[in-house]
Amino acid sequence: MKQSFIKSIVAMVLFFAFAKAYAQDLPAQLLTKEEAVQIMLENNFGILLANNQVTIAENNKSILNSGYLPSLTGNAGVNYSIDDQEATFQDGNVSTVDGAETTRYNASINLNYTLFDGLGRYYNYKTLKEQYGLSKLQARETIENVMLQLFSVYYEVARIEENLAVLETALDISKAREVRAQYQFDYGQVNKLEVLNAQVDIVTDSTNILNTRQQLRNAQRDLNVVLARELEDLKSADTTVTFVNPLEVEGYISEGIRNNVSILQAEQNITISDYQIKQAKSLLLPTIGLTGSYGWTEGNFPATNFLASSTSTGFQTGATLQWNLFDGGRSIIGVKNAKIFLENQKYTQEQLQQQVLRDIANAKGDYLNALKIYELQEQNVITSQANFDRSQERFKLGQVSSVEFRQAQLNLLNAQTTKNAAKYTAKLAEITLLQLTGQLLNVKF
Template sequence: MKRSYLTFLLLISIIGALQLSAQEPALSKQEAVNLALENNFGIQVARNQVEIADNNQSILNSGFLPVLSASAGASYNRDDSTIEFPGQFLENGDPRPDVIIDQAEAQRYDSGLTLDYTLFDGLGRFYNYKSLKEQYQLSELQARETIENTILQLLSVYFEVARLTENVYVFKQALEISKDRITRAEYAFEYGQNTKLDILNAQVDVTNDSINLLNAKQQLANTKRDLNVVLNQSLNEVFEVDTVVTFIPSLKLDEYVSQAKQNNVAILQTEKNLMINDYDIKVSRSGYLPNIGLTGSYGWNLNQSAASAFFPGVNNTTYNLNLGARLTWNLFDGGGTAVRVKNAKIAFKNQELLKKQVELEVDRDILNALDFYENRLNIYAIQEQNVITNENNFDRSREQFQLGRITSIEFRQAQINLLNALTNKNLAKYDAKLAELQLLQLTGQLLNVEL
């Protein structure tokens, strides 16, 4: 009866696992990368920064276009006045009467257009425009670095989900074996071939394996939520990941390593900064040269004045056109231009030193990553062989245990050894893959390879 009950529980658990697997859609590595590129917050911010740099490098921000401004104005004035003529008399001898002017209104309207255009500014805006182009390309490299870091983070979490998925399967297998031991121990006890102690030992092992399975499932659920955060999707999104891992051939990796200086994003950024510093020197030198510009204006004025005691009201309309040219040459600015040029040259030298430092650090990091990757591959190969050894040992131990030639404790130890070998192999496999990804990032190929 107990055997039937355990068999029923085992079938229920298998069916439930199959149903859960059927409900969860598969999420391939490439699909995960595409989702991250589309939804990840950090990548979206980086792309917005690139868009800002793109706006800055446009002709509208270059200073090459003229400045056209318009102005208009209107004024209204109303006066009430009394004009007296003390001591003045008319021809008939009467005092000259006062002149009273009420509601004397005057209006003034004006409008104009002013055009200002710089023909030559010592080539400052020319080199500044080139600098903005380089800054745009630098922002693209910075966005690429953000994308590479995000993809590396994404794949790290993705492969952790894959590792835990395989561990869950391993723990399920171990639990099934332990449950089968209970069934066999109960049969043997019924026929007097062992003691109650063997049943209790098997039940203890089932308990431990159940706890291990629950913990693995909890870790898997938590790590899937971590992956959903990177993908910027619902934390309750369910999926199954691809547990197949392939490694890039060593010849291809050697080719990537040989081209690292041409593709590494950190080195490329230092080169862009070096070009920007070079343009800064040239922009600073433009202060030594004159500025030549053109100005032009066109205006319209209407002045409507009220009548006064002595003059009639008038309407005065004026059209005005002005054209001019200017040349300004700052022959001496107190040494400010000279200081700016010197500082720009020092900044350029510092950038050259930084480039050499970055190149040296990248070479070191690549060599370290390459050694680390090869070491992980060797460990993975050893762990694969260790699994084969422990599988053979477990199969022999299970045969011996079923024949009653070894104890349940010895059989359990063989099972634990196999369990550890399988989980260690899973860990070694994904460690080796992550080491490969880090090497690909350093060589600038992370976004160019098939996952």
């Protein structure tokens, strides 16, 4: 019996040595929520792309892209020709030149400026400004979506870490039970079944820890993908969760339809469509412009020309009026289609408002329900802990069997992991509600 006991101990030592080598890594460095958000804003590829789009829109709304500034061009040229010429003058004389050379030089600076174009550039400039505002809203929506993704993964890491701590505690309890059962067996107080049951539970708890650690590593890599960090630089998450004051949440909900980023984008699109109608109407009006130029020309001519050479410099200016009286009806159709597009944008806004109101109502219900479940699960943990403590005392006194004690331990384990899941489900429900009400970027986590 002693040899069997020694073999059992050796086997268990080898098993736990292997499990420890595989399962336990160096403690991961804590990544706070604030640090995670900062890294996300700096590194996430989707956010970087959105920020570049904002920069492009900002460049487009510049006065340099408005059409209000004049255009200034410089021109220069030289022409050279050689040919055989025969010239007959009015007095009847004839002059023949073989290989007559003619050279001409010219250079000029030309200025063009549009005084009036039917207000087309005015409304185009306003449209560019509104599109810049729209691009910022689109970037905000991207940031909100990525932040929601970030916290979904971040809190998944935190949940698994808490579950891992629970499982490790369960393993310590099972180990202590196995040692106790072995001593009792050695002194003939229990049969071998108690020892075997404890060893089976140790293997089960160890397997659960191994699987959970692998899940944790996978979740940490998922977090690094969102943060665009080195995949194997695994970080630990902060398991502390605080909820926004319920009164503040109610205030956010009441103003949700005004602050929702999708609604704001719809309003921006309506403004842009209205400007596009006015811009289309400008094609029906005349265009008035100013032109000016300063130039220099020089020519050298053969003997057959009246002049041997000529040089001129001078300034020219003028005004132009252009009015496209009829373009086949394209401008009229353009105005009609722009009006229809504006009408469609208003329909889209109304539909979106209804959907957002529904989403906010559903998110509020989910949030309140998740909070209630979390409260119930907290109470359930207290009850399960009391039941386990009572069962543990009775187990030590031999009043309950190892099977009954294990069941109490599993009940506590399930209650703790369920509470952990409920906590982060409630927090994610809150984050979703904050996103819908347009407050996700205005609160601290």
